[in-house]
Amino acid sequence: MIPYGHQNINQDDIDSVVNVLKSDYLTQGPQVPLFESSIATLTQARFAVASSSASAMLHVACLALGVSKGDRVWTSSITFVSSANCALHCGAEIDFVDVDISTANMCPKALELKLQLAEQGGTLPKVIIPVHMAGHSCNMEAIGRLARQYNIKVIEDAAHGIGGYYQGRAIGCCQYSDITVFSFHPVKIITTAEGGVATTNDAELAKRMRLFSSHGITKEIEQLVRPDEGDWYYEQQHLGLNYRMTDLHAALGNSQVHRIGDFIERRHQLVARYQQLFVAMNLKVVTPLSDSVSAYHLLIIQLPDCVDRKFVFNRMREMGVCVHVHYFPVHLQPYFMDLGFKAGDFPNAEHYYQHCLTLPLFPDLTFEQQDEIVTSLKGLV
Known part of the structure; x- marks a missing residue:
C-alpha cells in the first residue's frame, strides 16, 4: 500500500533520540529550548513555545488570549476538529467562515461580510483562526486587515504549514497575527512523533503560553509572588495543563529541522510532476496563492461533478493506493450539528468536500509509485 503520507527517519534522527535516552534528561532538558530556538529562527518570530x-x-x-465563556471564536469548517475544539475547551462559542473553493482556505470576502453582520448584531468574535490548508497560506494580509479593523485577535492554524512562505516571509513570523501554531505529527513536513509549537512576537503571550502548557506553574524568580521562599519553591499562577513537550520528542525535531529544506524541495518536485501528469485529465488541483510558497503538506485534487468520489476512493485503495479525504466539514460533524449547525450553512465548504481527494505525497514517494497512482486514477476519472 502506498500511504498518503509518511515520515522520513534517518540515522541522525535515531542517534539524536538515543543520545537523549542515554542522557540525564528525558522530559524537560536542553533539547526542548533548543527546538524552540530552531523554530523561532526558521520562522523569523521572536518567541516559540513547544507543547x-x-x-x-x-x-x-486561546487561553493565552483570554478566550473564555461568553466569547466567540471563528475558524474554517475545512480543517481538523482541533481548530474548533480549542475554543469550546475554553467555554467559548464557535462559528465558521466559508472557504474559497480554489484554495480551501478561509475566504476574506466571506469573512468581511460575516464581520459586518456580526458588528450589527453585537456578536463579533474575540479570535479568528484561519487554517493554512494543505500548507497553502491563507490571504493573511486581508484577514489581518479585517482583524485590526474590528479589534480581533488572530491565531494562524499552520499545522500543515511549517517551512512555507507568504509574501516572502516565513509562515509563523506572525506579521498579520498574534500567534501561529504548527504540528509535528509524523505525516507533517517534519516530525517530533507528536508535538506542536506556537510562535509569537509578543513576550507576554509567550510567557502565558509557557505557563498554561505547564500546569500554570513557574519557578522564574522575577515572576514569583513569594520570591524569597527558597530555591525549592514553585508557584501556580494560572489553572494550566500538562501539555509539555519531552526532550525525546524535541531531539527528533532538532534532527529533522536540519532537513526541512530538502523535504519541501522534494515535495515541490513531486507536485510539479503530478501537475504534468494531470495535463490530459479533467482535474483541478487545490493550489496556493500566487504570493505564497506552500509547504505542500497535502496534494488535493477536485474531482469533476460526474465522478463518484466514493467509488474512486474505494477502488484506489483496493489497488494499493492510500488516497484520503481532507476534510469532512467540521460543522456537519454530529457534535457540531447538536450545537445548531446544519447542511447548507457553508455551501463552499460543503461543495469542496464533495469533490476533494488527497493523493499520496511525501519525500520518499518514488516516481514509479507516482506513475502507479496517476495510472490508477486515470482509469477511474
Missing part, C-alpha cells in the same frame, strides 16, 4: 501537540497548543493559544 505535546498542535491541538494542545491551539488550546493554550
Whole structure:
C-alpha cells in the first residue's frame, strides 16, 4: 500500500533520540529550548513555545488570549476538529467562515461580510483562526486587515504549514497575527512523533503560553509572588495543563529541522510532476496563492461533478493506493450539528468536500509509485 503520507527517519534522527535516552534528561532538558530556538529562527518570530501537540497548543493559544465563556471564536469548517475544539475547551462559542473553493482556505470576502453582520448584531468574535490548508497560506494580509479593523485577535492554524512562505516571509513570523501554531505529527513536513509549537512576537503571550502548557506553574524568580521562599519553591499562577513537550520528542525535531529544506524541495518536485501528469485529465488541483510558497503538506485534487468520489476512493485503495479525504466539514460533524449547525450553512465548504481527494505525497514517494497512482486514477476519472 502506498500511504498518503509518511515520515522520513534517518540515522541522525535515531542517534539524536538515543543520545537523549542515554542522557540525564528525558522530559524537560536542553533539547526542548533548543527546538524552540530552531523554530523561532526558521520562522523569523521572536518567541516559540513547544507543547505535546498542535491541538494542545491551539488550546493554550486561546487561553493565552483570554478566550473564555461568553466569547466567540471563528475558524474554517475545512480543517481538523482541533481548530474548533480549542475554543469550546475554553467555554467559548464557535462559528465558521466559508472557504474559497480554489484554495480551501478561509475566504476574506466571506469573512468581511460575516464581520459586518456580526458588528450589527453585537456578536463579533474575540479570535479568528484561519487554517493554512494543505500548507497553502491563507490571504493573511486581508484577514489581518479585517482583524485590526474590528479589534480581533488572530491565531494562524499552520499545522500543515511549517517551512512555507507568504509574501516572502516565513509562515509563523506572525506579521498579520498574534500567534501561529504548527504540528509535528509524523505525516507533517517534519516530525517530533507528536508535538506542536506556537510562535509569537509578543513576550507576554509567550510567557502565558509557557505557563498554561505547564500546569500554570513557574519557578522564574522575577515572576514569583513569594520570591524569597527558597530555591525549592514553585508557584501556580494560572489553572494550566500538562501539555509539555519531552526532550525525546524535541531531539527528533532538532534532527529533522536540519532537513526541512530538502523535504519541501522534494515535495515541490513531486507536485510539479503530478501537475504534468494531470495535463490530459479533467482535474483541478487545490493550489496556493500566487504570493505564497506552500509547504505542500497535502496534494488535493477536485474531482469533476460526474465522478463518484466514493467509488474512486474505494477502488484506489483496493489497488494499493492510500488516497484520503481532507476534510469532512467540521460543522456537519454530529457534535457540531447538536450545537445548531446544519447542511447548507457553508455551501463552499460543503461543495469542496464533495469533490476533494488527497493523493499520496511525501519525500520518499518514488516516481514509479507516482506513475502507479496517476495510472490508477486515470482509469477511474
